[in-house]
Amino acid sequence: MQENIQQACEFCFATIAEFNDIKLLGCERCYVIFYKALKPQLEAFHMAGEYVGKGAGSLTKALDLSTKKDVARAAEVDTDNTIISTRVRFARNISGYPFVHKLKGAEAASLIDKVYASAKEVLDNPQLILLNNITNKQKLGLASLNLISTKLLNQISSGGLILSKNKTISIMLNEEDHIRAQCILMGERVDEAFLMLDELDNILNKMLGFAFLDKLGFLTSCPTNLGTGLRVSVLLYLPHLTASGEILEIKRDVKEKGFAIRGVYGEGTKEIGAKYQLSNDTTLGLTEAEYINNLKRFTKQIVDAERETRLLNI
Ligand SMILES: [Zn+2]
Numbered sequence: 001m002q003e004n005i006q007q008a009c010e011f012c013f014a015t016i017a018e019f020n021d022i023k024l025l026g027c028e029r030c031y032v033i034f035y036k037a038l039k040p041q042l043e044a045f046h047m048a049g050e051y052v053g054k055g056a057g058s059l060t061k062a063l064d065l066s067t068k069k070d071v072a073r074a075a076e077v078d079t080d081n082t083i084i085s086t087r088v089r090f091a092r093n094i095s096g097y098p099f100v101h102k103l104k105g106a107e108a109a110s111l112i113d114k115v116y117a118s119a120k121e122v123l124d125n126p127q128l129i130l131l132n133n134i135t136n137k138q139k140l141g142l143a144s145l146n147l148i149s150t151k152l153l154n155q156i157s158s159g160g161l162i163l164s165k166n167k168t169i170s171i172m173l174n175e176e177d178h179i180r181a182q183c184i185l186m187g188e189r190v191d192e193a194f195l196m197l198d199e200l201d202n203i204l205n206k207m208l209g210f211a212f213l214d215k216l217g218f219l220t221s222c223p224t225n226l227g228t229g230l231r232v233s234v235l236l237y238l239p240h241l242t243a244s245g246e247i248l249e250i251k252r253d254v255k256e257k258g259f260a261i262r263g264v265y266g267e268g269t270k271e272i273g274a275k276y277q278l279s280n281d282t283t284l285g286l287t288e289a290e291y292i293n294n295l296k297r298f299t300k301q302i303v304d305a306e307r308e309t310r311l312l313n314i
């Protein structure tokens with residue numbers, strides 16, 4: 001496919017120069033038109049390969065679901081709070097709409113209505129919050145619970161939030177992508193959080209039709225979330241690894257393996273009170289089950305290291 005720096009997407013009018021500037025694509029069609037120019041960057045972001053996630057038939061049956069050992073370990077973990085919580089998140093966009101930063105006001109509003117109508121079919125009595133209709137104090141409250149991101153907090157145009165009755169599942173609307181659905185559970189419950197969210201995701205996909213290409217998977221406005229669109233993370237409390245400085249070595253180690261250790265509020269944030277978020281940093285090239293199993297493996301290694309350091313300091 002030929003393209004040059006001036007060529008614009010016929011659907012959203014984005015150019016590759018614009019992408020190089022803001023690192024966001026304008027719509028699903030941009031991935032086809034600018035594929036050649038994007039390929040080296042996609043390889044740099046994701047290290048490897050093509051999409052192999054659930055849309056390519058790699059279903060979640062390979063998930064190693066809570067074995068007795070996992071349950072025993074989770075109970076043990078609860079006693080020292082090393083693993084505070086688990087978060088699973090999907091980034092999705094609805095086919096036929098430009099990505100969020102190219103949406104017009106009326107399109108953004110119709111998108112919120114559409115997703116809410118579909119979510120009502122799946123979730124029990126969900127609540128819709130339009131960010132324009134609540135106070136700054138209420139917004140900060142939602143952000144402190146990790147239910148909305150700093151990006152959505154500062155969104156001037158129409159952003160929204162759908163909350164399940166018990167607030168375990170939440171869907172940010174018109175953040176960086178149309179849909180950022182997440183499930184947060186206390187302790188280490190990665191499989192459970194994934195399966196709850198996966199069910200919602202599959203039904204919403206059937207009802208709304210997500211932007212998707214066979215080779216690239218689910219399409220996101222920033223190519224760093226492309227493919228599975230999946231972010232799995234645990235919030236860890238690591239006072240002894242922080243005090244000993246070993247956390248820096250662990251950060252380097254997980255980075256080489258496609259994972260990242262960040263501050264409590266995600267990308268670009270600092271750790272607060274020895275709390276860290278461990279999550280996958282790439283989203284393309286592995287199946288959902290592989291990302292989850294890697295997260296569980298790294299979590300165990302880090303938790304074991306924290307406990308060893310603590311014993312040495314007694
Ligand atoms: Zn486009």
